[in-house]
Amino acid sequence: MNLHQFRFVQEAVRRNLNLTETAKALHTSQPGVSKAIIELEEELGVDIFARHGKRLKQVTEPGQHILESIQVILREVANLKRIGEEFSSQDSGRFSIAATHTQARYVLPSRVARLRGLYPKVQISLHQGTPEQVAQMLLEETAEIGVATESLADYPELVTLPCYDWQHVLVIPEAHPLAQQQRITLEMLAEHPLITYHPSFTGRTRIDQAFAQRHLTPDIVLEAIDSDVISTYVLHGLGIGIVAEMAVADDSKPGLVYHPMGHLFGSNVTRVAFKRGIYLRNYVYEFAELLSERLPRKLVHKAMTGHYEDYAL
Template sequence: MNLHQFRFVQEAVRRNLNLTETAKALFTSQPGISKAILELEDELGVDIFARHGKRLRRVTEPGAEVLKSIEVIMREVGNLKRIGEEFSKQDAGTLSIATTHTQARYFLPEPVSQLRKRFPKVNISLHQGAPAQVAQMVIEEVADIGIATEALAEHSELISLPCYEWQHAVVMPAGHPLAQLERITLEDLAQQPLVSYHPSFSGRTRVDQAFAARRLKPNIVLEAIDADVIKTYVRLGMGIGVLAEIAVRDDPPNGDLVSRPVGHLFGPNVTRVAFKRGAYLRNFVYAFAEMLSDRLNRGLITRAMSGDAADTGHDYQL
């Protein structure tokens, strides 16, 4: 048996057992992949896949156990490569970050800048997506670290730790009647057209839950995946924007839009950082995590990665 066979099996599962797509992803031939998998099954003495003719239909029960071992083997192979890279190149390489637009646009510029100053030989690769995509990119080792509010704590393959706590804000044109109120209520917002995040982004579920708890139905006229788009449509007069407070933190005080905090309506949210369980983290990955929050340090991350942290999967107050 060899690593090529393991990689073929692993990729076939990722591609929903479609060997044509598997071959494209691995830049090889479909017959070659089929032959390699059959040879591995012959050597192991078990069928990894159930077949209908030449098509793979499902993973067998023994195949599921084989896959678990392959995941461990391939993860450790990746770790060996990273160890070699770190000790051969010292503090050089590429830090791949998976995150959402809001984090990339408003939260990450300062820590990324700090990292470049401290590690000038390290390049940064930003991968943006929905929280579920962020989690998957870390699981598939496309990214070294994931940063998002949702989804990261839901995967057993990941270790996730709280990074910082934030609340929602509303944004509106400077002359809007709600801008004159000292404390905005849910009833006030329920009477307005709202522009907010897509349900899978930036604490939107908390917004929906708050309205539902009061038996109010928000009039959400437009959903977007980033705060810049929300503010654009607020400027066009489409409604009141509901977004993360970090997205309005640096807005000019006398600009065309004004914001008001509404954490009292929707409660706190926690942005988390995630690493793949069992992955080898290079020195600059630890350093970057420490730049993200004073709540994170190498010792805490090491304990979490080894399974010794008291809480790595659930939110708690920071």
């Protein structure tokens, strides 16, 4: 047996047992993939996959156990490579970050710039996506660290730690009737067209829950993933906006008024995540510390070695 066979099995599962897609992803031929998997099954003496003709239909029960072992082996092989890179060249390498748009646009730039100042030989790749895509990039080891508000804590294969908390902010034109209100209620908001985030992004769940708990139906006329887009449409009179506070902290627009909405929508927690069991290089720990004082190297290392449950926010 060999690592190529292990990778073929793992990729076949990732590609929903489609060997054509598996071969394409691994830059090889479909017959080659099929032959390698069969040879591994013959060596192990069990079927990893149940078949219908030449097509893979499902993973067998022994195949599930084999797949778990393959994942551990390939993860440790990747760790060996990282350790080699770490000690052969302590201050260089490639660092991949996965984040949602809001984190990439408003939170990460200053931290990435500071990391580059500390490690000028490190090449940084920034991948943007939905919270679910961020989690998937971590699971597939496309990224070493993920930053998002939603979903990351839902994956047991990830070590997820709180990074910072934040609240939503109401964005209102200066001439709007609500602009001079001292304390805005959900009932007031429900009377006006609203512009806010797509349901998968930036704490939108809390907004929906707040209205639902008061049996109110908000008039959401536009959904977006970009806070700048939301503010722009507010300026054009389409409605009033609800955005994340980090999106307006240093970038307020003339003609708009901002009201904190923590009393209505509560506090949100942005989290960082790592794939459980992977080896983190020095600059990954450094980047976590740059993201938040809540993430010192000692704590992150403790979490990665299995003691994440006693993290105190």
